[in-house]
Amino acid sequence: MTKFSELNLSPSMLKSINRMGFEEATPIQAGTIPLSLEGKDIIGQAQTGTGKTAAFGIPLVEKIDTKNTNVQGLIIAPTRELAIQVSEELYKVGYDKRVRVLAVYGGQDINRQIRAMKKGPHIIVGTPGRLLDHINRRTLKLDQVHTLVLDEADEMLNMGFIDDIESILKNVPEGRQTLLFSATMPGPIRKIAENFMTNPETVKVKSKEMTVSLIDQYFVKAQEREKFDILARLLDTQSPELAIVFGRTKRRVDELSKALSIRGYQAEGIHGDLSQAKRSSVLRKFKEGRIEVLVATDVAARGLDISGVTHVYNYDIPQDPESYVHRIGRTGRAGKEGMAMTFVTPREMGYLRIVEQTTNKRMTPMRPPSVNEALEGQQRLAKEKLVEAINSNGLDEYEKLVAELLGEYTPEQVIAASLKLFTKEPDKTPIEITEERPLPFKGERPRRNNDKRQGGGGDRNRRGKSGGSYNRNNRSQQGGNRQGQGQGQGSSNRRRKQD
Numbered sequence: 001m002t003k004f005s006e007l008n009l010s011p012s013m014l015k016s017i018n019r020m021g022f023e024e025a026t027p028i029q030a031g032t033i034p035l036s037l038e039g040k041d042i043i044g045q046a047q048t049g050t051g052k053t054a055a056f057g058i059p060l061v062e063k064i065d066t067k068n069t070n071v072q073g074l075i076i077a078p079t080r081e082l083a084i085q086v087s088e089e090l091y092k093v094g095y096d097k098r099v100r101v102l103a104v105y106g107g108q109d110i111n112r113q114i115r116a117m118k119k120g121p122h123i124i125v126g127t128p129g130r131l132l133d134h135i136n137r138r139t140l141k142l143d144q145v146h147t148l149v150l151d152e153a154d155e156m157l158n159m160g161f162i163d164d165i166e167s168i169l170k171n172v173p174e175g176r177q178t179l180l181f182s183a184t185m186p187g188p189i190r191k192i193a194e195n196f197m198t199n200p201e202t203v204k205v206k207s208k209e210m211t212v213s214l215i216d217q218y219f220v221k222a223q224e225r226e227k228f229d230i231l232a233r234l235l236d237t238q239s240p241e242l243a244i245v246f247g248r249t250k251r252r253v254d255e256l257s258k259a260l261s262i263r264g265y266q267a268e269g270i271h272g273d274l275s276q277a278k279r280s281s282v283l284r285k286f287k288e289g290r291i292e293v294l295v296a297t298d299v300a301a302r303g304l305d306i307s308g309v310t311h312v313y314n315y316d317i318p319q320d321p322e323s324y325v326h327r328i329g330r331t332g333r334a335g336k337e338g339m340a341m342t343f344v345t346p347r348e349m350g351y352l353r354i355v356e357q358t359t360n361k362r363m364t365p366m367r368p369p370s371v372n373e374a375l376e377g378q379q380r381l382a383k384e385k386l387v388e389a390i391n392s393n394g395l396d397e398y399e400k401l402v403a404e405l406l407g408e409y410t411p412e413q414v415i416a417a418s419l420k421l422f423t424k425e426p427d428k429t430p431i432e433i434t435e436e437r438p439l440p441f442k443g444e445r446p447r448r449n450n451d452k453r454q455g456g457g458g459d460r461n462r463r464g465k466s467g468g469s470y471n472r473n474n475r476s477q478q479g480g481n482r483q484g485q486g487q488g489q490g491s492s493n494r495r496r497k498q499d
Contacts, residue, residue, distance in 0.1 A: 026051035069120030237377035259431035321358035382422030
């Protein structure tokens, strides 16, 4: 593996990357960053979840002149969610260099965007329709753009944005550097590469191996409001030695770890906003067994190599299959078997089917355990602990107390009381878990004329919160872009991938 320290990056960039918790570059990053820093046009063929945002974001940020208040980098993304996600990742990448990033997309107040543009963002991330709208209004000047990125080009083709993209490309200087990323390379995408790129280098990364043969995979179909109690009952029934619970957002991780602690589980969470010291402390306690449940976002769990994880719970189903494989791959290691449970709301069943098709393995439906079954599971665990204590010897000092107890109570009563003390009975202490909106219905496609009317890239049928993404020095121009916690359901999709 290639370390970021080997890629000839600036000290400020390495500082930002270290803050994000990254040490080793993914294959798409290792292949793309050196070529991009040389100024070459690049075709990157890679699936979502391979780290492609940092692959184009790191060299782009390196080339930004922060003294120049003009737009120097332009990224075109198919949806508002991706535009927000990319802008947030770039904000983190450019944090120590103080690079300003602005996301623009349909469904957002365009006058607010215009005001934000006047504050001199260095990088614009936007959906095709809204970018074209700003170009036509002459509120977006692209004459000093030196780097153009087309992200998820095949998705933009599927959504009918090829004409818009070509119109945007004609407004960007011909001498620019162009980076095109696409999971597949259909004819129209190749044509764009031929017409608008100069001798592009191709960086192709194969999909991660989708073999998960040693992992038993289950899914639980449940409404959002039911998920936490089902999780608690599964933990009580299955009694995992070490378990990881994956949540989609930072807020989700914070709320889940707190709720699990309230219910009596040894749980802590990790996500991208934690300091490296705090993250290391939590992981150390988890490896040592002082935490039985680790709650994590995808980004925070990246690169985890922890032996002994027996169970993985996907509290929120990931959007793409590779993230799913990455998550459940935390268990079933070193030839040992593991178990993975994925919670799916009725609206998200389409994502489950895509995961199954990609991994070529059907998940087994699981009936959630009842409260009584959860209690029985804990009672069995209590019995095992009691038997273990008996077999460990060293009980001589307690025999006098036993004689006293048996003088007043029957042996059955004494053993039953012992088991009760060992048993963690199901807890119904009230907890607060904010309901997150489900992922967009798989297969929904915005109608072309709606996109035009809204002015933005497939935004209308998506579920992101309407709000801006102008980041500078830990602030957000529109509010709530970078720190989405506690801001209602709109935050769920804002950090669906990058967290």
